[in-house]
Amino acid sequence: MKLVVMIPAYNEEESIGKVIREIPREIDGIEDIEVVVINDGSTDNTEKVAIESGAHHVITHKRNLGLARAFKTGLDYALKLGADVIVNIDADGQYNAKEIPKLISPILEGEADIVIGDRQIDKLDHMPKAKKIGNKIATWVTAKLAGIDVRDAQSGFRAFSRKAAMMMNVLGDYTYVQETIIQAANKGLKIEWIPIKFRKREGKSRLIPNIWSYAKRAGMTILRTYRDYHPLSVFLGIGGILLLVGLIFALRVLIHYIQTGMVTPYLPSAVLAVMLIVVGSITIVFGLVADMLKMQRLMLEEVLYRLKEMEEAETRSKSRQK
Incomplete structure (x- = not known):
């Protein structure tokens, strides 16, 4: 050893x-x-x-x-x-x-x-x-x-x-x-x-x-x-929060629209809701893509580990021959 x-x-x-x-x-x-x-x-x-x-x-x-x-x-x-x-x-x-x-x-x-x-x-x-x-x-x-x-x-x-x-x-x-x-x-x-x-x-x-x-x-x-190592959890969490906040603003606008038939007083909230929902949805999709890339990374790490094993075995073999 x-x-x-x-x-x-x-x-x-x-x-x-x-x-x-x-x-x-x-x-x-x-x-x-x-x-x-x-x-x-x-x-x-x-x-x-x-x-x-x-x-x-x-x-x-x-x-x-x-x-x-x-x-x-x-x-x-x-x-x-x-x-x-x-x-x-x-x-x-x-x-x-x-x-x-x-x-x-x-x-x-x-x-x-x-x-x-x-x-x-x-x-x-x-x-x-x-x-x-x-x-x-x-x-x-x-x-x-x-x-x-x-x-x-x-x-x-x-x-x-x-x-x-x-x-x-x-x-x-x-x-x-x-x-x-x-x-x-x-x-x-x-x-x-x-x-x-x-x-x-x-x-x-x-x-x-x-x-x-x-x-x-x-x-x-x-x-x-x-x-x-946990891209889906990270982006799902961030995207989920943005989506939830966006839906809350959207619900506020929707309730006002049902009551009055108007959106104008809450136009900024409506725009913000749309932005948050879109960004949140994109973030979740990005998390799904990142999760797929994670699998590629894990495969590359396994390949790198095997290459190190092969390199070390070759080094030990040459050392014994000397």
Whole structure:
């Protein structure tokens, strides 16, 4: 069994060395451990420190592409290395890499496809109240949209089986944490949660400059992901509301017409009713079309998964021949 630990990093020269050195080099059930750092356009010495600290591979983006892109790069590279288990950990040192054996245990025992570290937000004294509230809201929304129990949707300390990693198709460009949970739930992958330690961060977060910016961008990622997997529900809901409001206005006009034989006093309401009914109907039709396109997307994802399997089998075959 091969474990690849991937570390997305952006200007983390002060902490990444400690993170790499903290990664266990011997784990029961694992024969080979490799560390991959995704240097996401850092302008400091992150790459140099990572190499000096023992990273086996450093992949560098020429410019900062964001956490989601860095995560996708790391996941794809880990699969090319032939990883059976992939662990993602942040470069800021808030997660304890010594807990990796505990994190991957459910995967090694065949009990889970994905394991996510639960930071137990309520017990953290060093996390600002505003961030706690934001985390809990995002976790609640993710749980509702994914339809599963979610304890900590924002945790970046997580492990993936090879199968789960090949089924992940990260499309967002900001953060991957909620998107991958919703994807996993819709693909029937089993997620386990384990309690972990979460240290106080030294310095300012590179991902979350302020809570409102994060909430807006992460929220859009969550909504897009849900829309892509449940387009009929989304557009049927929106179209249904527009149609209902339009019918209410239309009923008002109709009652007045029956009573007086005139529409003129309620002409604006009549126009609005027609517009709402037309737009609502078009939205529902659009939802039906989007639902058909969803089936095409699911087929393409299955084809992509099979291609990854074939590519990996070919890579392993060439490796054995050498």
